[in-house]
Structures are given as structure tokens and as C-alpha cells.
């Protein structure tokens with residue numbers, strides 16, 4: 001029933017095989033396959049209510065009115081939900097949207113992934129649509145490709161688009177119970193990044209002479225990550241994940257102007273992770289479009305690895321996360337006076 005307020009929750013994910021580059025910008029189709037781990041312990045809650053009495057969308061993020069670009073992305077998702085086959089169709093009424101993270105946005109975790117996964121689930125329920133997880137993932141992917149993966153829990157893959165096809169969803173490879181790993185996030189700044197992922201990857205594709213090389217190696221790295229996850233082979237997984245992150249950053253560094261997402265602490269952390277490994281500990285890094293370093297390890301070694309990362313100069317704090325569940329609906333409430 002339209003008019004009901006729906007609330008959903010979703011968790012961020014960290015890619016072990018990175019998505020960087022689009023086959024098609026307008027459709028937001030990834031040019032390379034990616035594979036991520038959805039993380040428990042941090043979440044975005046999103047609530048949506050379509051309300052014809054409103055004069056315009058009212059979008060709040062973390063208790064404040066959304067910036068114009070963020071509100072436009074939310075509106076684009078609401079439009080897609082409204083117009084998709086199985087949705088209400090016709091002119092979309094304005095909506096009240098509240099989205100809140102329980103982790104700092106500057107923590108270097110992809111808040112857009114959990115935010116748009118939670119929003120896709122909440123908005124579809126608020127619109128009275130009943131879509132499969134694959135359909136919800138496809139909707140979220142159109143706004144932010146990494147969000148397609150946060151619809152599912154555990155280890156999740158998002159294939160590359162092979163043609164400008166209308167639909168592309170992430171799919172679960174193995175649930176959170178498949179492998180009890182830990183991801184330690186070493187936070188190295190409170191500042192927001194200067195160039196977002198979307199702009200960064202567009203600039204890379206247009207100007208980096210290494211972009212063709214990235215497109216050539218990424219599918220093989222993805223295949224190695226995928227196989228290592230299925231076999232629970234941490235050494236092969238970690239080495240492939242580092243290759244993916246380093247190849248992505250090398251390609252972005254060669255763009256014009258070069259995309260330098262790292263700070264000094266990022267480099268110190270990479271070196272420390274390599275030293276930890278040389279000393280016999282299981283520790284492998286990955287880095288997204290920002291200066292924070294995420295380190296994959298096992299539960300038995302998480303305290304020792306964390307203690308070493310925490311004292312690397314420039315590290316502000318560390319966060320430990322474990323494999324988490326997919327996006328889900330928390331509540332659907334009818335407006336007062338309506339039957340549920």
C-alpha cells in the first residue's frame with residue numbers, strides 16, 4: 001500500500017577484487033567484475049515514505065538536509081523504483097527519506113554502498129512493490145554499483161557488463177558463515193576524499209594510459225579472488241586482493257591529473273602489513289578511493305595485527321569488522337487511519 005513508511009538496514013562492503021571503470025556511464029554498468037565482503041557491525045538505516053501532500057522530496061542524511069548532489073542521487077533511485085516494471089508507474093509523488101549511518105562517513109567505508117542498498121529495499125517496500133533480491137540489487141547498482149553488492153551478505157560478486165544490457169545484479173557467492181575472517185579498518189584521516197569514486201573512475205578511463213592494462217588484468221585477478229574465497233585459501237585471497245588494489249591505484253595514479261588517494265600513513269600501513277606477513281602473521285591490505293587501509297586477517301591474529309596497525313604513525317583509530325548479512329526490511333508501517 002502506498003503511503004506506508006518502510007525502513008530497511010544494510011551494511012557496507014569492501015571489495016577484494018575492485019570495481020573501477022564503467023562500460024556505460026548512463027546505465028552505470030561496470031567494466032570489470034568485482035567481489036566483496038559485506039561487513040557486520042556497521043550499518044545504514046533508511047526510511048522512505050511516499051507522500052503526495054509534500055511539495056517536494058525531503059531527504060535527510062544523518063539528521064541534516066541532504067546536499068543537492070546527494071538528494072539528486074536519492075531522487076534518481078526513487079524514480080527508478082517508481083517506474084520499474086512491478087512498481088506503481090506514472091508520476092512519482094514526493095517522498096520523505098531519512099538515511100543514517102551508525103559509523104562515521106569519513107571512516108573510509110563506502111557509505112554509499114550501504115545507503116543505496118538500504119534505500120532500494122525501503123523505497124520498494126514503501127512503493128508497495130515486491131521484487132526479488134536480484135531485482136533490488138539491479139536497482140541499487142544503477143545508482144552506485146558497489147551498492148548492488150550490499151544487498152547480499154557475506155562474499156558477493158558483481159559480474160562485468162558484457163553489453164549495454166538493461167539489467168545487471170550482484171549475486172551471493174558464499175554466505176557470511178562460509179569463512180570467519182576479520183577486516184580491520186585503519187582510519188588515517190577525518191577528511192572527506194577530494195575526488196569521489198564515480199568521478200575518479202571516469203577520469204581514469206578517459207585519461208590513464210594504463211586503463212587498458214587494468215581492463216586486461218582485472219578479470220584474472222577477480223577469478224583468483226573468487227577461487228580463493230571458495231577454497232578458503234587466505235594466502236591466495238590476500239595476495240590477489242592486494243594485486244587488485246595496487247593495480248587499481250596504479251591505473252588511477254597515471255590519470256591526468258593523477259588520482260592520489262593515499263596519504264603518508266597509507267604507505268606506512270602497506271609496508272607494515274608486508275612486515276607483519278614476513279613475521280608470520282596473516283595480514284593482507286586493500287585500499288579504496290581514499291587513504292584508509294583495510295586489512296584482512298583471521299580471528300586468532302586480529303588482536304596482534306590490530307595492535308601493530310594502531311601504532312603506525314598517522315593512524316587515528318582502528319575498527320574491526322566480521323562478515324555480515326545482506327540488506328533487509330526492518331519495518332513497514334501504515335499511516336494512521338489506514339488498515340495495515
Ligand code: DP6
Pocket residue numbers: 014015017018019020028034110112143144145146147197198199287288289
Ligand atoms: C574503489 O560504487 O562508489 O570502492 O558506481 O560510480 O557509484 P559508482 O561507484 P562506487 O565505486 C566503488 C569503487 C571502489 C571499489 C569497489 O567497491 O569495488
